[in-house]
Amino acid sequence: MDSFLKKVDFFKGNKPEDIVKEYGTPLYVYNEDIIRDRMHKVTQVIKKYPLTANYSIKANTNIHILKMGYEEGINADAMSPGEIEMLLKAGFESDRIFFVPNNVSREEVEYAVKKGIMTSLDSLDQLDLYGQVNPGGKCAVRLNPGVGAGHHEKVVTAGKKTKFGIAEEDVDKIFEIAKKHNLTIAGINQHVGSLYMDPEPFLKAVENFLRLAKKFEKLEFIDFGGGYGIPYHKLDDEQEFDMESFSKRFEVLLDKFVEEYGYAPLFKTEPGRYCVAEGAVLLGRVNATKHNSGKKYAGTDIGMNVLVRPSMYDSWHDVEIIRDNEVVSRDNLSEITVVGNICESGDILAKDRMLPEIKQGDLACLLDAGAYGYSMCSSYNSRPRPAEVLITKDGQVKQIRRRETIEDLMRLF
Numbered sequence: 001m002d003s004f005l006k007k008v009d010f011f012k013g014n015k016p017e018d019i020v021k022e023y024g025t026p027l028y029v030y031n032e033d034i035i036r037d038r039m040h041k042v043t044q045v046i047k048k049y050p051l052t053a054n055y056s057i058k059a060n061t062n063i064h065i066l067k068m069g070y071e072e073g074i075n076a077d078a079m080s081p082g083e084i085e086m087l088l089k090a091g092f093e094s095d096r097i098f099f100v101p102n103n104v105s106r107e108e109v110e111y112a113v114k115k116g117i118m119t120s121l122d123s124l125d126q127l128d129l130y131g132q133v134n135p136g137g138k139c140a141v142r143l144n145p146g147v148g149a150g151h152h153e154k155v156v157t158a159g160k161k162t163k164f165g166i167a168e169e170d171v172d173k174i175f176e177i178a179k180k181h182n183l184t185i186a187g188i189n190q191h192v193g194s195l196y197m198d199p200e201p202f203l204k205a206v207e208n209f210l211r212l213a214k215k216f217e218k219l220e221f222i223d224f225g226g227g228y229g230i231p232y233h234k235l236d237d238e239q240e241f242d243m244e245s246f247s248k249r250f251e252v253l254l255d256k257f258v259e260e261y262g263y264a265p266l267f268k269t270e271p272g273r274y275c276v277a278e279g280a281v282l283l284g285r286v287n288a289t290k291h292n293s294g295k296k297y298a299g300t301d302i303g304m305n306v307l308v309r310p311s312m313y314d315s316w317h318d319v320e321i322i323r324d325n326e327v328v329s330r331d332n333l334s335e336i337t338v339v340g341n342i343c344e345s346g347d348i349l350a351k352d353r354m355l356p357e358i359k360q361g362d363l364a365c366l367l368d369a370g371a372y373g374y375s376m377c378s379s380y381n382s383r384p385r386p387a388e389v390l391i392t393k394d395g396q397v398k399q400i401r402r403r404e405t406i407e408d409l410m411r412l413f
């Protein structure tokens with residue numbers, strides 16, 4: 001594909017230079033149609049049995065995006081009281097929120113109980129703490145099924161080498177603690193890792209989890225976690241995750257389980273990335289280009305504080321170059337490294353990439369920036385966080401978060 005921006009008319013006729021003239025760079029630009037489409041799709045994965053898609057909001061907590069999710073019928077996962085507050089502010093009722101924290105304090109557990117939010121406990125200690133705070137209550141447990149998968153070791157969240165969940169061999173201890181505090185274990189959840197393009201590992205994890213589920217009686221819900229991938233290499237024609245064939249195979253596994261278990265509990269998934277990643281691009285200004293010892297660099301104002309994924313996980317984001325509001329064609333490519341403005345040698349957005357010629361003053365546009373983009377921003381080097389704008393269904397450009405200012409940073413002292 002020569003240009004994703006052109007293929008989907010990402011800016012809906014708006015000129016990128018007009019947008020950044022008004023809101024500055026770096027700038028996250030969201031497309032409402034794409035986000036709504038993906039959010040709707042995750043609610044349709046299983047039709048035969050009751051299913052809730054819990055959007056894992058750590059991927060993107062912008063309240064305007066959460067509201068879209070609410071309207072599309074998704075529920076949500078929160079990892080912290082802060083995320084719960086974001087969801088409540090966006091209009092989510094408590095029973096549409098699932099709290100899936102790890103290593104939380106007594107105060108945080110009390111907070112969730114007071115708000116009436118179903119909570120999953122991620123260790124035996126935390127289950128015991130929950131029992132002390134809410135004896136006779138109802139909760140869930142996060143299990144570590146002993147296998148994990150994902151695009152980078154830092155996103156593998158199950159298996160013998162990770163901190164998450166309660167190991168299978170400790171299931172009996174779950175029942176002991178539940179009995180001690182008269183707790184009902186209403187649900188179980190897992191999340192084995194992120195960014196599956198191949199459904200195989202996810203389906204294997206589902207199968208394994210359903211085997212574990214049978215150790216629990218009268219479950220109200222079973223939550224399989226998130227992880228659906230998106231094609232980050234779309235300019236090289238990488239294809240979308242095949243939701244349709246995945247759904248069919250998922251349903252076959254559920255059929256078998258329902259028959260053996262005797263009824264269908266509510267099934268849940270926790271997609272984060274899939275809902276929002278493709279719905280945003282990140283625009284930055286190329287402030288300088290140079291050669292260093294024969295290597296070409298394009299220096300932008302998109303520092304690793306604005307998008308940390310490439311430096312944290314070696315993640316790939318396709319880059320398109322915009323000059324005078326036109327996407328520069330990919331007919332003539334040469335190797336170049338695109339970097340940010342942070343004082344770290346690891347401040348690299350795209351290493352040794354084949355890209356069109358880049359000139360000072362161009363706009364660099366990083367694709368698929370909607371998930372774990374803004375939500376992982378920092379103000380490192382005292383660079384304020386960027387603004388976010390939304391291209392609405394009818395093509396308006398609406399600011400959905402203002403740019404942070406130096407005064408915002410000073411306010412904490």
Ligand SMILES: Cc1ncc(COP(=O)(O)O)c(C=O)c1O
Pocket residue numbers: 056059077100157190191193194195225226227228270271272273274
């Ligand atoms: C517990 C849990 N659920 C859901 C997710 C969402 O994963 P993804 O964005 O890959 O769908 C994560 C991400 O790490 C997670 O830790």
